[in-house]
Amino acid sequence: MKTVKIIGVPEHFNLPWHLAIEEGTFEQRGIDLQWTDIPEGTGKMCQLLADGETDLAIILTEGIVKSITEGNPSKIIQEYIATPLLWGIHVGAQSAYRTIADLENTKAAISRYGSGSHLMAYVHAQNNQWDLDTLQFEIINNLNGAVQGLTDGKADYFMWEHFTTKPLVDDGTFRRLGDCPTPWPCFMIVGTDKFLNGNPRLINHVLEVINTYTRDFKNIPSIDRTLANRYKQKLEDIKSWMALTQWSQEQLSPETLAKVQDTLMHLSLIKDKKASENFLL
The missing domain is CATH 3.40.190.10 (Periplasmic binding protein-like II)
Structure with missing residues (x-):
C-alpha cells in the first residue's frame, strides 16, 4: 500500500474525493490516500506544497500559478473544476x-x-x-x-x-x-515535483479514480441531498451550485494559463510570465 497525502478545503467541491476514499476505491489500487482539510485555504496549501508536507492539493488556480512563479516546486496535474468560482x-x-x-x-x-x-x-x-x-x-x-x-x-x-x-x-x-x-476554471489538482517525478504510474491511478467519480458525480442518486446534509446547506442552494459547477478531467490549457498570468501581471501580483512547462505536468 502506497501512502499519498492530499489536502483541500473543507467544502462541497471535494466530496468526490471523500466518497472515493470512503468507498475504498483508492485502496483497491493499493493507494492509502490520506486527506487533510485546510480551512485556511490556498495560501496555506501553497506553503504546505512548497515545504513538502503534502504530495497533492486541490487548490485555487490563481493562487498556485502565483506560487509557482515564486519558486514553489509543484505542477498542475489537471483541472479539477472547469467552471469559475463565485466569490x-x-x-x-x-x-x-x-x-x-x-x-x-x-x-x-x-x-x-x-x-x-x-x-x-x-x-x-x-x-x-x-x-x-x-x-x-x-x-x-x-x-x-x-x-x-x-x-x-x-x-x-x-x-x-x-x-x-x-x-x-x-x-x-x-x-x-x-x-x-473568477475569470478562469477555479480548482486544480496539483502535486509536488518530488512526488510527481517519483510516482508517474501512481498519479495515473489517482486520476483514473477521481475522474471516474467526477464524471458521474451529478448522476449519483440523491447526491444533492447528500451534499446538503453533509455540508449543512439548504437543498435549494446545493441545486443552484450544482447547476453552476462542472468538474473536469482535462489538463489546464496553455491559453487559459496565459490568461491567468496576464491578469496577475497586470495586477502587479507577479513579476514576469513563465513558459507553460513550468506549470503543467
Missing part, C-alpha cells in the same frame, strides 16, 4: 456599507497573503476601476476569523465562496453585497 462579497450584519461602491478605500479581510481571498480582492478592485495601490488587508486565517474580524470591525469586507458563506448570510452574520466570479 461572494460580504460585510458584517451591522456594517454601514450597503453597496459595492461603498467598499472603495476600505479594508479587506483575507485568509493570508497569496490566498484566493487576497488575489481576488485585486481582481474585484480592477473590475470596479479602484486604485489598486490603496487596497488594505487584514489577515483573519479562515472563515471563523472572518466572522470575528467583520463583527469586531477589524476589517470591512470579506470575499469567500458564495455557497460556503450562504448559511452565514441566511443567519444574519454577514450581508452579501454582490458576487465576483
